[in-house]
Amino acid sequence: xxxxxxxxxxxxxxxxxxxxxxxxxxxxxxxxxxxxxxxxxxxxxxxxxxxxxxxxxxxxxxxxxxxxxxxxxxxxxxxxxxxxxxxxxxxxxxxxxxxxxxxxxxxxxxxxxxxxxxxxxxxxxxxxxxxxxxxxxxxxxxxxxxxxxxxxxxxxxxxxxxxxxxxxxxxxxxxxxxxxxxxxxxxxxxxxxxxxxxxxxxxxxxxxxxxxxxxxxxxxxxxxxxxxxxxxxxxxxxxxxxxxxxxxxxxxxxxxxxxxxxxxxxxxxxxxxxxxxxxxxxxxxxxxxxxxxxxxxxxxxxxxxxxxxxxxxxxxxxxxxx
Amino acid sequence: xxxxxxxxxxxxxxxxxxxxxxxxxxxxxxxxxxxxxxxxxxxxxxxxxxxxxxxxxxxxxxxxxxxxxxxxxxxxxxxxxxxxxxxxxxxxxxxxxxxxxxxxxxxxxxxxxxxxxxxxxxxxxxxxxxxxxxxxxxxxxxxxxxxxxxxxxxxxxxxxxxxxxxxxxxxxxxxxxxxxxxxxxxxxxxxxxxxxxxxxxxxxxxxxxxxxxxxxxxxxxxxxxxxxxxxxxxxxxxxxx
Numbered sequence: 049x050x051x052x053x054x055x056x057x058x059x060x061x062x063x064x065x066x067x068x069x070x071x072x073x074x075x076x077x078x079x080x081x082x083x084x085x086x087x088x089x090x091x092x093x094x095x096x097x098x099x100x101x102x103x104x105x106x107x108x109x110x111x112x113x114x115x116x117x118x119x120x121x122x123x124x125x126x127x128x129x130x131x132x133x134x135x136x137x138x139x140x141x142x143x144x145x146x147x148x149x150x151x152x153x154x155x156x157x158x159x160x161x162x163x164x165x166x167x168x169x170x171x172x173x174x175x176x177x178x179x180x181x182x183x184x185x186x187x188x189x190x191x192x193x194x195x196x197x198x199x200x201x202x203x204x205x206x207x208x209x210x211x212x213x214x215x216x217x218x219x220x221x222x223x224x225x226x227x228x229x230x231x232x233x234x235x236x237x238x239x240x241x242x243x244x245x246x247x248x249x250x251x252x253x254x255x256x257x258x259x260x261x262x263x264x265x266x267x268x269x270x271x272x273x274x275x276x277x278x279x280x281x282x283x284x285x286x287x288x289x290x291x292x293x294x295x296x297x298x299x300x301x302x303x304x305x306x307x308x309x310x311x312x313x314x315x316x317x318x319x320x321x322x323x324x325x326x327x328x329x330x331x332x333x334x335x336x337x338x339x340x341x342x343x344x345x346x347x348x349x350x351x352x353x354x355x356x357x358x359x360x361x362x363x364x365x366x367x368x369x370x
Numbered sequence: 371x372x373x374x375x376x377x378x379x380x381x382x383x384x385x386x387x388x389x390x391x392x393x394x395x396x397x398x399x400x401x402x403x404x405x406x407x408x409x410x411x412x413x414x415x416x417x418x419x420x421x422x423x424x425x426x427x428x429x430x431x432x433x434x435x436x437x438x439x440x441x442x443x444x445x446x447x448x449x450x451x452x453x454x455x456x457x458x459x460x461x462x463x464x465x466x467x468x469x470x471x472x473x474x475x476x477x478x479x480x481x482x483x484x485x486x487x488x489x490x491x492x493x494x495x496x497x498x499x500x501x502x503x504x505x506x507x508x509x510x511x512x513x514x515x516x517x518x519x520x521x522x523x524x525x526x527x528x529x530x531x532x533x534x535x536x537x538x539x540x541x542x543x544x545x546x547x548x549x550x551x552x553x554x555x556x557x558x559x560x561x562x563x564x565x566x567x568x569x570x571x572x573x574x575x576x577x578x579x580x581x582x583x584x585x586x587x588x589x590x591x592x593x594x595x596x597x598x599x600x601x602x603x604x605x606x607x608x609x610x611x
Contacts, residue, residue, distance in 0.1 A: 076517060077578075231389075286391050287391070304430060315391065345392050
């Protein structure tokens, strides 16, 4: 294992992420992990990695990166005008790179976060079973922090591809993000504002980060009989907190318990979509029942498995559309 | 609830189950800050842990609730609820380890507890009396969260209740012991914070490279033991090894 990538300019706060850590949620260590785990997975599959390898998550403005060892790379997620040595290159496609090559990404033109996978995955040490960066706790990833100019990233071992791989379609991210959500666990305290919550169009606030997405829009008030505050309860990725100001906060993967009333967590099959929402984009919630949310979870797993097989060049089984 | 719902004293209310997205179930065993309810949550969490059920991805207890994160492709919500009800019926007879008593050495005052004098003055006490009261109590860990290893403790002596700082500090050192309102706690990691700092422990409470990464679990009891600055230096050196 040796250094394979050097950060020449970091852009807007890139971090190393994988599919997250589950081992210590009961001890207050949140899962973390790629916000858009779909783009993260596809980036890995495009270079022949497993979905759990660590990638670079690059929000809003991409970095400039020098390649130090021969590898296959792939950039997925937000369209950021990938260039190699100044020449435009397609995203959602594997790219063979050589020592001395410089990759450059610009501002996100469509979507919010791009993901870069490299042969063998980015090989920082695992912390509690994951390489994901948890910025709030300063752990995991590269020294628990956002990457900076001069950082040298080691990569794992892995064979180079025998043939290039590309996703046969290019995801286009809408400016109105629609998230399906299951009423609960405090739904009984939102009887008067539930319909308004599901009818509203919210705007993603610039005060959003990997911890949570702040949404502004019509007031979502608790019912008068609901308590003003609670003792903390466990929360899940996708939980929608309703603080006293009635402006929802969609929690991502960096919190384990919380003391606010919450309503309608986003289903796991849709949570990745918020990872591609930019400040100013519109966000809407569509109510689904538990059974429907779980049916969609199964369909989404089937879609991911079919995508993985497709990119590996294997036989096609099952539906490609969910 | 309680007195007027017809249940005999000591009989817990019926468990309520709540849907928390397509991958988590929250079981509610009571309300508020109640040691008996929290103990029930701790014991049930221990029983679920013991199953090592492949479809259960995380077991997260809090004050009066227990969350099970699960894989909906492997187990149904209703099966999980039934499983919890079944474990409840085993509670009376199941062998579950008692909560651990964990002692945290603390050097009070001085550079480690810059707000000790304020807490004393606010409560019309001597600083020595603050130390004595703070280290005399046994604190139940009702929940761990907010930050890795951060304990929500119950049992702070009302004579020590002190409001938060008007302006939070930008950085509070790891191991700092503080008071905020009716709460006391330890910062396992350096972070910004608005608690009144009365001391610091030299122990590395959160060590992700250690198994387990923390010396306590939800439901355990914490005690603070006053130590001298010399002991602090010695223990800090040992902890750094």
